[in-house]
Amino acid sequence: MHKVLSDKKAIFLLIAPGLILFVFMICIPIFMSAYYGSTDWSGIGQYQYVGLSNYKEILFEDPVFWNSLWNALLLTAATLVIQHPIAILLAIFLTHCGKYEKIFRTIFFIPAVISIVVTAKLWSGIFHPNYGLLNKFLEGIGLGVLKHDWLGDPNTAIWCIIVVVMWQGFGYALLLYYSGLQGIPKDLGEAARIDGATHTQLYSRIMIPLLAPMMRVAIIIAVTTCLKQMETVFLMTNGGPANSTQFLGNYIYKVAFSSSLYGYGNAISVLFIVFCLILTVVLNKALKKDVGEF
Amino acid sequence: MFSTIQPSAQKPQTKPASSRIVRRSPWPRLALFAFMIVVALIQLFPLIWLVDYSLLKSGDFFGKNFLVWPDPPQWANYKNAFTYGRVPLFFFNSLLVTVITVAASAVLALMMGYAFTRMKWKLSGFFLGFVMLGMIIPIHATLLPNFILFHKLDMLNNLFTLILPYTAIVIPISMFIMTGFLETIPRAIEESAVMDGAGIFGVIFKIIFPITKPAIATICVLNFISTWNEFIMANTFLTSEDIKTIPFSIMKFAGEYSSNYGAQFAVMTIIALPTILIYLLFTEQMTKGITAGAVKG
Numbered sequence: 001m002h003k004v005l006s007d008k009k010a011i012f013l014l015i016a017p018g019l020i021l022f023v024f025m026i027c028i029p030i031f032m033s034a035y036y037g038s039t040d041w042s043g044i045g046q047y048q049y050v051g052l053s054n055y056k057e058i059l060f061e062d063p064v065f066w067n068s069l070w071n072a073l074l075l076t077a078a079t080l081v082i083q084h085p086i087a088i089l090l091a092i093f094l095t096h097c098g099k100y101e102k103i104f105r106t107i108f109f110i111p112a113v114i115s116i117v118v119t120a121k122l123w124s125g126i127f128h129p130n131y132g133l134l135n136k137f138l139e140g141i142g143l144g145v146l147k148h149d150w151l152g153d154p155n156t157a158i159w160c161i162i163v164v165v166m167w168q169g170f171g172y173a174l175l176l177y178y179s180g181l182q183g184i185p186k187d188l189g190e191a192a193r194i195d196g197a198t199h200t201q202l203y204s205r206i207m208i209p210l211l212a213p214m215m216r217v218a219i220i221i222a223v224t225t226c227l228k229q230m231e232t233v234f235l236m237t238n239g240g241p242a243n244s245t246q247f248l249g250n251y252i253y254k255v256a257f258s259s260s261l262y263g264y265g266n267a268i269s270v271l272f273i274v275f276c277l278i279l280t281v282v283l284n285k286a287l288k289k290d291v292g293e294f
Numbered sequence: 295m296f297s298t299i300q301p302s303a304q305k306p307q308t309k310p311a312s313s314r315i316v317r318r319s320p321w322p323r324l325a326l327f328a329f330m331i332v333v334a335l336i337q338l339f340p341l342i343w344l345v346d347y348s349l350l351k352s353g354d355f356f357g358k359n360f361l362v363w364p365d366p367p368q369w370a371n372y373k374n375a376f377t378y379g380r381v382p383l384f385f386f387n388s389l390l391v392t393v394i395t396v397a398a399s400a401v402l403a404l405m406m407g408y409a410f411t412r413m414k415w416k417l418s419g420f421f422l423g424f425v426m427l428g429m430i431i432p433i434h435a436t437l438l439p440n441f442i443l444f445h446k447l448d449m450l451n452n453l454f455t456l457i458l459p460y461t462a463i464v465i466p467i468s469m470f471i472m473t474g475f476l477e478t479i480p481r482a483i484e485e486s487a488v489m490d491g492a493g494i495f496g497v498i499f500k501i502i503f504p505i506t507k508p509a510i511a512t513i514c515v516l517n518f519i520s521t522w523n524e525f526i527m528a529n530t531f532l533t534s535e536d537i538k539t540i541p542f543s544i545m546k547f548a549g550e551y552s553s554n555y556g557a558q559f560a561v562m563t564i565i566a567l568p569t570i571l572i573y574l575l576f577t578e579q580m581t582k583g584i585t586a587g588a589v590k591g
Contacts, residue, residue, distance in 0.1 A: 006414045010494040014409040018402035018465055019421065025462030026428055029439035036442065090333065096326055106577050107334045110341070113573040113580075115523040117541035118562045122344050131355040131555070133343060140360075170337065172584065179585040228432045231526060249434030253526075256438045269435040280430045 030273060037267035042260045054267035065268065068246045069275075075162055076226040079173075083166045084218065087173035088211065092203060094174070095181050105178065109171030116168070120235035123164045127151050154244035157237050161245050164232055169225065173218060180214030181207065216287040223283060227276060248272045341566075348372070348559035355555045372564070374557035379543035380535075381564055387453055388540040392521045395460040396514050399468050402461070403513055404506060407472030408498050412481070422473070428466035434526065441530055453537040456528060460521050468513045471586055475509035476502075512583035515576040519569050540565055 004010075037054055041047035058065050090108070094101050111119065126133040127150035135147045150156050184207060192202050230249030233239060239246035239254060246254075248268065256265030335342075347355060348371055349364035375381055409415075410422045440459055441450070449455045483505070484497050492500070503510075525541045532538055543565060547558045573580055 002414070004488050004494055004497075005412060007494060008415070011409050011413050011415050014405040014413075014494075014498075015421065018406045018469075019425070021402070021458065021462050022425055022428060022465050025440065025459045026431060026436055029436040029443060030431070032439035032442060033435065036439070090330075093326060093330060096323075097330060100327070100330075102577075104330050104334055105581075106574065108337055109577075109580075110570060110573065111337065113519050113569045114341075114566045115525070115541055115569065117523070117525050117544055118344075118566045119340075121544055121558070121562055122340055125347075125559075126340060126343070133340075133360060136360060167337070167340070175581060175584055179581075224430070228434065230434045234526065249432065249437075249526075252434065252438055253530075256441075257530075262438070262442070265438050269438055272432055272435045276430055276432050276435075277427075 030270070033266040033269040033273075035266075036263055037270045039263040041263040041266075043256075043262045047263065050263070054264050055271065058264070058267055058271060064243045064246055064251060065248075065271075067243055068248045068251050071158060071245065071247055072227045072229065074158065075165060075229060076223050078162045079166060079169070079222045079226060080219065083170060083173055084177075084215075084222070087170060088177050088208070091174055091177035091181055092207070094178050105175070108174050111168045112171040114168075116231040117235060119164065119168050120232050123160070123167075124151065124236050127160050151237055152241060154241045157241060157245045161233055161236060164236065165226075165229060168232075169222075173222070176214055176218045176221070177211065180211045183214075184210045219287060220280065220283050224276060224280060227279065248275075344559055344566075345563055348556065348563045350556055350559075352553060352555045352557075368556055371556040371560040374554065375543070375560040375564060378554070378557060379546045379561045379564075380538075381540070381543050381561065383536065384538055384540045384543050385564075387537055388522060391453060391456050391460065391539060392518055394454075394457050395464070395521045396517045398457070398461045399464045399517050400510050400513050402465060403468035403472040404498065404503060404510065406465075407469050407476050408502060410469070411473050411476040412484075422469075425466055425469060428463070429470070433463050437526065437530055440527075444531060450531055451533050451537070453532070455531055456539075459527055460524060464517045464520065468517065471513055471516075471583055472506065472509055474586055475506055479505055508579070508582075511576065512579040512586070515572060515579045516583045518572055519580075522569055 038049060038051055039047045040050050040054075094104055097104055125131070129135065129147075129149040129152070132150070134150060138144060138146045148156060150160050188206060188210070189202060192206050197205070228249060229247045230253075233245055233247050233250045234253065237245045239250045243251075249272070252265050252268045252272065255261045255268060343361065346361050346364065349367040349369070350362055350371075351368055354362055406425070410418055436459070444450045444455055479502075484501060487497050487501050523541070524539075528539045528541065543561045544558065547554065547561065
């Protein structure tokens with residue numbers, strides 16, 4: 001048995017195809033980015049090595065880069081402050097729905113499986129100044145004065161994006177918290193109830209504190225997905241108006257393919273990856289206060 | 295639960311807390327269901343609106359009502375969607391790319407997962423961690439260098455090129471699910487097979503593969519949905535009209551058909567349907583995959 005399991009040739013044959021593909025599509029591109037990021041390449045023709053000047057320019061002179069990070073922060077904050085509490089509340093309600101629990105769980109998750117192309121276009125329709133649902137709704141309840149070109153106004157566009165991302169990702173958050181609640185042993189709740197705990201006490205003192213490990217996971221997932229947000233923005237506003245809804249992924253795309261600044265775009269890519277790695281490590285460390293075993 | 299509560303319920307003076315559980319009124323439960331139904335409707339409302347408006351004449355879009363009863367339903371929108379949006383061709387392209395990606399990633403995940411969890415080699419831990427880093431790396435950061443790479447290799451504008459990055463980006467999560475599952479399988483089964491003279495590939499594909507079917511189903515469902523929905527890479531790496539994937543059907547309505555709202559909404563419904571169907575058919579596998587990824591991560 002041991003001989004079969006330490007057969008070097010077999011190990012190589014099992015690992016190599018996947019690993020080579022992974023290295024070629026993920027790792028080599030990162031090194032290429034690091035290389036082109038230190039040049040002034042414009043996509044075609046000659047280019048020169050410019051050292052770290054791209055990085056300096058991005059970090060110290062590029063307001064759009066920082067605005068992209070700020071938007072990611074805003075999106076994260078909105079997700080954590082609005083989406084997650086609602087998800088926790090509904091997850092608790094779900095556990096009381098008995099045999100209908102699965103139906104509700106399925107319904108809440110449906111938006112998450114739909115192509116972002118569809119959801120982005122759909123919500124663009126909802127925010128549409130002429131036939132959009134939102135303006136119709138405002139008019140219907142007598143607030144016609146608030147009618148608006150929601151995606152065309154830099155002040156409201158970012159909030160539209162936030163609403164769409166929260167709507168689509170709601171099922172994920174709900175599912176995480178729901179499975180976290182399922183993982184808490186039933187007898188804990190029953191014991192508390194026999195001791196006379198009310199519903200509010202049961203949840204505020206026992207269930208929600210026991211959800212902490214799942215919250216840690218959900219927070220890390222939320223932060224990284226918000227930072228990586230691109231498709232919704234790309235399709236709804238393409239970062240506009242006036243870069244007010246810009247996110248890093250979309251900014252790279254715009255810089256490279258619209259402005260032909262391939263060197264600069266690659267430098268942003270490198271910083272983007274570094275940011276994600278640092279953030280994940282820091283978050284994992286910062287939130288590592290695990291609750292003990294049940 | 296009831297056996298412990300009922301006796302105490304007969305003497306409520308001593309244990310009032312328990313008696314409250316027994317005599318609970320139906321109202322909180324009804325209120326709960328009403329609330330859940332309302333929230334579910336709000337959550338689904340954009341989709342209901344989508345389907346409703348996909349059956350309207352473009353002119354009806356500008357009426358005052360949220361939902362308009364389609365009278366008669368404009369099935370012509372769907373017909374137009376098929377022809378203007380080139381749905382059959384794009385649908386086939388998407389299916390081809392997605393099926394190959396899903397199959398390849400499942401096989402690779404099985405092979406690598408087995409080598410990482412069962413086989414003994416020095417760098418196992420290192421490479422496992424290395425591949426898992428892929429879950430952190432923002433995939434959009436590889437878009438630009440991959441574009442340059444494919445350009446140099448003259449692989450741009452080829453439908454099959456897409457399969458490479460698509461498979462690569464799902465490898466980490468697929469392997470994650472697979473290794474988690476393999477760790478729960480006892481080793482005794484393989485040992486007897488090896489005693490009987492089976493080689494390593496025989497063990498993996500004849501013995502481990504059937505056992506890991508639940509994990510493979512989960513991997514396939516997750517990867518199907520993410521690959522089917524992928525848009526940015528297809529948008530970057532493909533330029534010819536004939537090889538585009540299904541999300542591009544909606545882009546066909548940007549120019550000359552841009553005022554044909556009914557057909558646009560019909561296209562969106564068509565794009566959304568396959569993933570919703572797959573999800574409804576395999577809800578449990580999908581749920582398991584997502585929660586497994588979270589619980590262990």
